[in-house]
Amino acid sequence: MEATEIIELNNEKRTRLTEHNLKYYEDMLLYIRLNGNKSEQQTEEVLLEMLEHLLQAQQEGKTAEEVFGSDPKAYCKEVIKEIPKEEQKNQISLIIMIVLQFLGIFIGVTGILGTALYFFFGIGNSLTTFSIGSGIAILVIDLILLGVFIFSILKWIKRGAFSKKETKKWVEFFQVWIICTVFIGLIMLIQRFMPAFGKEVSIPTFYLAILGALLYLSSYLMRKNQTT
Amino acid sequence: MLNKVAIISTSILLYKVGGILSLRSQLLKGILEGCILSIINMQPAYGYELSVKLQQFGLSDVSEGSIYPILLRLQKEELIKGEMRASESGPKRKYYKLTEKGYEALQLFTHHWELIKEPVDNIIEQGGNAHGSD
Known part of the structure; x- marks a missing residue:
């Protein structure tokens, strides 16, 4: 799947998050997406995975904090560090x-x-x-x-x-x-x-x-x- | 009594210096990587599935989100490969499978783990006994 398709899918699925989880997730989305020199494909793929994970966890009554921790910024930095550079x-x-x-x-x-x-x-x-x-x-x-x-x-x-x-x-x-x-x-x-x-x-x-x-x-x- | 106070204060000091803390997370990271490789080797899996399996095996201390940086790293090192495909329940998911290189890395990890597991078990057991009989 192309990065643009994944972005569309993400936009659509994101609407299913609760207000609290949506706020938490969208902060991460922006923080991770706006790293210019990282591979767009890999960025979008991991963002969609995190979203899917959060949606499943939400169904089980868990909050975003329970999945990604109480310090999303530190977590995002860890993720960004591992995303390969754009060619x-x-x-x-x-x-x-x-x-x-x-x-x-x-x-x-x-x-x-x-x-x-x-x-x-x-x-x-x-x-x-x-x-x-x-x-x-x-x-x-x-x-x-x-x-x-x-x-x-x-x-x-x-x-x-x-x-x-x-x-x-x-x-x-x-x-x-x-x-x-x-x-x-x-x-x-x-x-x-x-x-x-x-x-x-x-x-x-x-x-x-x-x-x-x-x-x-x-x-x-x-x-x-x-x-x- | 005085001995115990000395031991406790020394370990607090060591803990504060951070040596133990970083050693613990380093150790855990390497072990987690090995576990993830091993689970993927059993059957291709997607992110959420992986974290459920880790927890089922008893690694409930590991926060669910922490697998994603590891999965990214394993992909970068070409030990695993992600592939988007439709899952049984419908939505497209990124399934990970081991590469040839990943399989070799898993063998190496298993070998190192076997080498270290028994001696560490023995040491901890004897150390624990000595303390108990004190």
Whole structure:
């Protein structure tokens, strides 16, 4: 079974826990799941086993404390220690996939919008001029921002799940909206205020659209290869 | 009387230093691993089943959850292999079976255990008798 299938199964079975056991179990789930460099497959498999165990114990009238002890954090650490690392191959290909996709969208949208604006409305220029040095610097900073963005979304998920019952839907939406706005805002600010350095080059804007499409396509192909 | 006080205070001291405590958990860990290998060797089993069997054999002191870190370690060392399949009662479960390497490890464990079991039994028995006749 694939990790995603196991996660679905876990979501479904978890609803059968009593309120007390659910709270205990979900704390463990988050603590164990949010260890980035551990094998996803092994993580999900052991989490499902623990859930099944707890469900059976619950039927016999036992509590989560009786099964996993009174110090779940220490117990989770013990479990995490024994989960094998995610294969480096998987880790690296995930990062490359995200980077390619981001660059593809970023460069592609710039190219398509620029070309469309020029041809249909006569705005701007058919050539895009940029400095190589600052262009690369902007891309690198954007990628770092993307990393921080993904990390904060993960953090947000972790916090949100801990206080699931109290947080209202619109508050959650507002929080995500703020994180996204800050992310996009920073990207635009950097583009605006980065001083130009390095050799200046001009290329037809529609080249960017093609480059973006190629980058996006390669990330798409990578993902397709991975799942089959 | 004075002797007994000395013995008790020394053991409290040793206990506090933690030597006995960590020795105990180390010892238990190794023995638990051997027991789990042995139970899986009888018949492929899933997590909950394993903990029930351990308790049935009288190891009720072992907390149920403690088998999962051990199962993960045994998988990492390729001594056991987990396989998801449907159980008799319906839901899919991860059944563990021994690998070739696991079988060899079990043989080794059994051998070491046999070597250590009798002498330790003898020593404890005689030590206990000496104390009783004191």
